[in-house]
Amino acid sequence: MEKIYNLFVPRLICEDLHNEMYQFVEGSEGWAYYDILGIIFILICFVSALFFYKIFDKASGNRTTAWLTQLIITAVINFAIAALWIHGRNGDPHNWDIETFFIFGFGIVNFTLAAVYFLIFSFIFKNISINNIHTPFKFPNK
């Protein structure tokens, strides 16, 4: 996760935020904030895709619009978690000082990554689905 964030955050968002996120979490034995946040995001995408393809496996869900809605919901959740988490660490007791503009930027990065992860999980789960094997993309006469 660090490497993926490393591609975007220091160049596009803010070097300070990148440095803060690179710190190890106390008592975690070598886990950076990036790792923790990244795993949470991947889990959210995993659960969301699983929900869409196995639990909410309805005939009416066999539409690209339904899939797109689920993707956006997943991405927005990830955006919100990222932005609120960083915002919560500003000031006491953590003494982070990240500007709102960069918090928003970090949220956008997570929004985008969540969309990509959801897409990847979609291609995995669509094959075990009953009704949604054609979403997001249809391959006729398979």
Added chain:
Amino acid sequence: MAKLYLFGIGGTGARVIRSLTMLLAAGVKCNATEIIPVLIDPDRENGDLRRTEKLLNKYCEIRRYQKEDKQTGEKKPALSFISSKDRLNAFFKMPILESDFGINEPKPGFVMPITIVNGDKQSFKSHIDYDNLSEETKALANMLFSQANLDLQLEFGFKGNPNIGSIVLNQFESKDSVLKKIFTSFQPNDRIFIVSSIFGGTGSSGFPLLLKTLRKNWAMDKNSELAFSENVRNACIGAVTVMPYFQISGGDSKTMVNSQTFISKTIAAMDYYHKDIIGKEKDQDTSSCLNYLYSIADYDHTKENERNEGGENQVNNAHFVELASALAICHFMNKNIVQNDSEKHITKKMRFGIDSQGETGEIIYSNLARDTLEALRKPLTQLWLFSRYIHEKGGSEFNGTPAGSLFESSFFSEDHGFYKIIKEFLKEFDNYLYEMEQTRSFVPYTSHKDEDIFLRIRGVGEKKKRFFAANETGWDLLITQLNKQREVLKGQYPEERFLEIFYRGTLNSMKERLTDW
């Protein structure tokens, strides 16, 4: 299991066989290896007869649909109907075979040709060669037949005159009768069933004559070289005799077909049957009796059939009594009959009844007795769901679902191919159900298109919603269940997969949605 030789005599016979074809298409249990229906009616143009013949042909067309093998180019049957673990489909499973009516060359068909001397457009008078009869015989004929009887044109049948029918249909017995040809492959365990009405002309006269021919006359022919005649004579024979169940609009005592005479004709015929056909304990002569006699009637004559005295216009709406009569055929075949000599000559009499009926006289599934309900509800509803999906959603929409995407889009062509034939048959099935609503008001399904398809089955309960489950309803549930079956019979012909997917999908969706299925 054994073959069933099924005779449908007259208009009622044809309509009951139509009902049976619908039941067999739905997969109603009938414990026969194959069914050989023979329609007997001198009125070859009769609308009821033609409609049943067409339906039987359509049924056979579906079963025999052939497909070109891509590798060898050889044509092979697309549907195998083999019984195996992965083949549950019961739609169209029962083989229905044509008889060969040709004397010198093969002439397969379902309608037995009836010869009326010197061509078809003959009066009864010329049939019996009245003008060349002796004066004494003429006087006897005048006693037995009215002038209207003698002048009756036979091209439209006997118009409710069994006294005429009993003369014309005597040709069953003739040595070169096509009837003998039908029975050439008759085996000892095969069974015979005769469907006729008791209040008309053709059925009420044809039934006793046919029975007498099968039981007595062939066997009595000492010169007979008919190896099968002994098997036929000893065969288990059942019959359903349909008593009055409808009225005909208009008409008076002067018209030939007149519902006022139905009851008196029935009483007269019953008296004859009682003496000659029904075997009783005191009888020792086992040769001419029936083994099973099913009787059915309906007292509700409030809805009338249009008056048509034969010909292509005589197309009566389907009636619940005909459906029940068709069930009698299945009941007869499903019975495990082991007869000992002491009871062989005793005719077992069966009757049909329903448990109740709605306030408006309508009949729904919950009004049926338990045995009838179990035999009928599941298969008929499966075929109905299949039909509704095909007509309300269509092949192109199915083609967009995961299960439907297994098929080439050309499979769903409306102009040719298997899908077209299936769709036509299902259209007939829809018409059949609609007709029954118009007559005795057997209305097991409503036609409200906006309603959940499963709640359109009347008198059923919904299953409770489950926590953390999709709880789908309506078309979505059916589509999900069809999609679940998309892996079945992989590698087989699409026609076979199509029927299998719909058979399983309809069955599972009903179990999922409704209680007591």
